[in-house]
Amino acid sequence: MSDVAMHSYAPGTHPSLPPPIGQAGVLLWLRANLFSSWVNTLMTLIGIFLLYKILPPLFDWSVLEAVTNAGSRAECREISAHGACWAFIGDRISLMVYGFYPVEQRWRVDLSFVLLGLALVPVLFDKIPHSKPALLYSCCYPLIAGWLLLGDKFVNILPYVDIGKNYLILSGVQTSEFGGMMLNTVVGVTGIAFSLPLGILLALGRRSHLPIVRAVCVCFIEFIRGVPLITLLFVASTMLNYFLPPGKTFDLLLRVLIMVTLFSAAYIAEVVRGGLQAIPNGQYEAANSMGLKYWQSMRLIVLPQALKISIPGIVNTFIGLFKDTTLVIIIGLLDVLGVGRSSLADAKWNGLSTEVYVSIAMFFFICCFSMSRYSIWLEGKLDKGYKR
Amino acid sequence: MGEMNVAEEIKTSIQSAAGDDEVIQIVDMHKWYGDFHVLKNINLNVKRGERIVICGPSGSGKSTMIRCINRLEEHQRGQIIVDGIELTNDLKQIDAIRREVGMVFQHFNLFPHLTVLENCTLGPIWVRQTPKREAEEAAMKYLERVKIPEQAKKYPGQLSGGQQQRVAIARSLCMNPKIMLFDEPTSALDPEMIKEVLDVMVGLAETGMTMLCVTHEMGFAKTVADRVMFMDEGEVIEENTPDIFFDNPRHERTKLFLSQILGH
Ligand SMILES: Nc1ncnc2c1ncn2[C@@H]1O[C@H](COP(=O)(O)OP(=O)(O)OP(=O)(O)O)[C@@H](O)[C@H]1O
Ligand SMILES: [Mg+2]
Numbered sequence: 001m002s003d004v005a006m007h008s009y010a011p012g013t014h015p016s017l018p019p020p021i022g023q024a025g026v027l028l029w030l031r032a033n034l035f036s037s038w039v040n041t042l043m044t045l046i047g048i049f050l051l052y053k054i055l056p057p058l059f060d061w062s063v064l065e066a067v068t069n070a071g072s073r074a075e076c077r078e079i080s081a082h083g084a085c086w087a088f089i090g091d092r093i094s095l096m097v098y099g100f101y102p103v104e105q106r107w108r109v110d111l112s113f114v115l116l117g118l119a120l121v122p123v124l125f126d127k128i129p130h131s132k133p134a135l136l137y138s139c140c141y142p143l144i145a146g147w148l149l150l151g152d153k154f155v156n157i158l159p160y161v162d163i164g165k166n167y168l169i170l171s172g173v174q175t176s177e178f179g180g181m182m183l184n185t186v187v188g189v190t191g192i193a194f195s196l197p198l199g200i201l202l203a204l205g206r207r208s209h210l211p212i213v214r215a216v217c218v219c220f221i222e223f224i225r226g227v228p229l230i231t232l233l234f235v236a237s238t239m240l241n242y243f244l245p246p247g248k249t250f251d252l253l254l255r256v257l258i259m260v261t262l263f264s265a266a267y268i269a270e271v272v273r274g275g276l277q278a279i280p281n282g283q284y285e286a287a288n289s290m291g292l293k294y295w296q297s298m299r300l301i302v303l304p305q306a307l308k309i310s311i312p313g314i315v316n317t318f319i320g321l322f323k324d325t326t327l328v329i330i331i332g333l334l335d336v337l338g339v340g341r342s343s344l345a346d347a348k349w350n351g352l353s354t355e356v357y358v359s360i361a362m363f364f365f366i367c368c369f370s371m372s373r374y375s376i377w378l379e380g381k382l383d384k385g386y387k388r
Numbered sequence: 389m390g391e392m393n394v395a396e397e398i399k400t401s402i403q404s405a406a407g408d409d410e411v412i413q414i415v416d417m418h419k420w421y422g423d424f425h426v427l428k429n430i431n432l433n434v435k436r437g438e439r440i441v442i443c444g445p446s447g448s449g450k451s452t453m454i455r456c457i458n459r460l461e462e463h464q465r466g467q468i469i470v471d472g473i474e475l476t477n478d479l480k481q482i483d484a485i486r487r488e489v490g491m492v493f494q495h496f497n498l499f500p501h502l503t504v505l506e507n508c509t510l511g512p513i514w515v516r517q518t519p520k521r522e523a524e525e526a527a528m529k530y531l532e533r534v535k536i537p538e539q540a541k542k543y544p545g546q547l548s549g550g551q552q553q554r555v556a557i558a559r560s561l562c563m564n565p566k567i568m569l570f571d572e573p574t575s576a577l578d579p580e581m582i583k584e585v586l587d588v589m590v591g592l593a594e595t596g597m598t599m600l601c602v603t604h605e606m607g608f609a610k611t612v613a614d615r616v617m618f619m620d621e622g623e624v625i626e627e628n629t630p631d632i633f634f635d636n637p638r639h640e641r642t643k644l645f646l647s648q649i650l651g652h
């Protein structure tokens with residue numbers, strides 16, 4: 001017992017004291033969290049046993065006994081009978097990353113990845129210097145990336161447009177040469193970047209007082225949500241051309257991008273609508289009674305609150321979208337999964353599917369897990385100060 | 389054509405008869421929710437600087453009436469003229485009126501994602517195009533007036549109910565309104581907080597602000613109001629100066645209401 005605790009104060013004179021100490025510590029934590037009851041203790045022991053059974057062999061396979069330098073599967077197996085043969089992945093990595101993008105032009109893909117990272121900074125984090133010009137750059141990024149990746153072909157992917165050669169300095173690359181992770185990233189990032197604003201507009205439209213706007217939005221959302229993405233991709237790959245005059249084509253990748261964006265926008269719209277519904281009427285009334293116009297009250301008052309509520313759902317949709325980019329394989333585009341699968345056919349490297357699928361799984365896991373962590377960080381940041 | 393002219397004539401005659409001093413004129417205003425006739429033949433003239441308290445039993449249409457004045461609700465018959473502008477479906481006019489009319493709600497309706505200071509500067513910056521610095525200085529002045537300048541950087545969720553309502557009043561004042569509407573500003577508050585909010589409102593009344601206030605705080609009505617209106621079932625039953633209203637109510641319905649609210 002400390003002195004302070006024994007003190008008695010006259011009523012109304014009790015000072016504010018620091019909180020009691022000594023309520024932390026490793027042992028205390030262990031006891032409270034792992035061994036608090038016999039059930040808990042049993043679970044902890046089972047958990048430790050399972051980890052012991054799984055982790056060391058996994059570590060052995062993926063690191064200790066793994067082979068990173070070999071010319072074929074046979075060589076791999078000579079060096080180590082049971083380890084992973086990462087040499088195969090090393091051999092195919094450039095194909096898995098860049099697809100069939102011309103080798104001497106691959107710096108353009110690298111550069112556009114780096115620029116993408118830069119473009120994400122002002123979008124993801126708000127407290128950075130010069131955020132206005134930085135955001136402007138982020139908005140222009142899709143054009144920059146399109147030009148970098150396609151070069152001359154950039155404008156030609158649109159139907160009806162055909163400008164002269166070498167007008168855009170960089171040599172043209174066909175979208176059919178896109179592949180691997182780069183293709184997944186292009187489809188995923190485009191889908192995410194365009195479906196969020198489109199989804200927000202659809203959500204607002206669905207709650208609009210204008211009957212025609214509302215009807216259009218409802219029809220769109222319900223139609224897109226009611227059809228599997230695969231079906232939409234088939235539509236993109238075959239049917240869309242029927243709507244164009246003969247001889248005019250519409251780039252396949254562009255059609256896929258549009259379909260994926262529309263698909264994800266319909267889901268985002270419903271997620272955002274859920275957020276909008278959670279905003280009390282009083283917020284609209286307060287905004288209106290101040291004289292804010294519709295778009296001002298949406299942008300300044302309603303959407304910031306509604307989007308914050310919708311973050312888990314939005315990120316969920318984005319993660320789903322990113323993983324669904326592998327579906328392009330069914331209309332003949334070779335994304336990372338497609339490239340990986342086709343390299344399994346190589347006789348020299350026969351039978352190494354585990355290594356391939358594990359690497360592809362890691363790629364998706366890293367991307368999706370970062371999205372998930374970012375959203376948790378963002379939620380925490382936006383929660384600060386909000387509540388008592 | 390003929391009807392149009394008559395309407396025009398009535399309008400101009402009202403405007404000329406009223407003179408400059410009338411900031412709110414409500415003439416034969418009716419409102420329905422579906423088939424339900426909520427407001428029946430409301431007539432009200434408010435002069436600049438007048439303070440009017442509106443009371444009445446729950447469901448009598450008090451909120452609906454003052455919400456019609458800034459078009460949070462739409463009326464279906466009659467006229468409402470605020471500061472010389474008639475309320476029609478014209479969005480421009482509605483916006484013009486809303487700029488001049490501040491409103492304080494029962495449940496504060498502060499913007500939870502903005503700090504107290506941002507709550508106060510939002511309107512001036514976006515609606516009145518005031519430069520940010522200037523808007524912040526003005527906001528601090530009004531926050532001082534409602535006695536909470538030290539809370540400027542906090543979020544509404546971190547304040548007590550009474551503090552939140554005072555912020556809401558400051559937020560409205562930042563728009564430099566000509567008229568302030570209050571819809572039961574103290575009925576969501578604990579007794580101790582009611583006083584701090586009423587003090588602010590009395591102070592505001594002393595500055596000569598035109599105020600329409602729905603409240604059951606009869607003490608406030610006695611000290612501040614120029615007129616007290618009593619509503620029941622969508623009609624104005626009685627309207628008088630506070631002395632006469634409280635000491636010599638004319639109608640039985642008013643007496644009953646007063647005995648219920650003051651009685652015990
Ligand atoms: N949106 C609405 N739709 C239908 N009826 C409504 C609506 N809003 C209010 N009413 C009805 O109109 C009447 C008047 O409501 P109002 O809110 O104006 O009452 P009030 O006098 O402010 O009551 P209180 O003192 O409880 O706030 C009530 O009978 C209410 O049920
Ligand atoms: Mg009410």
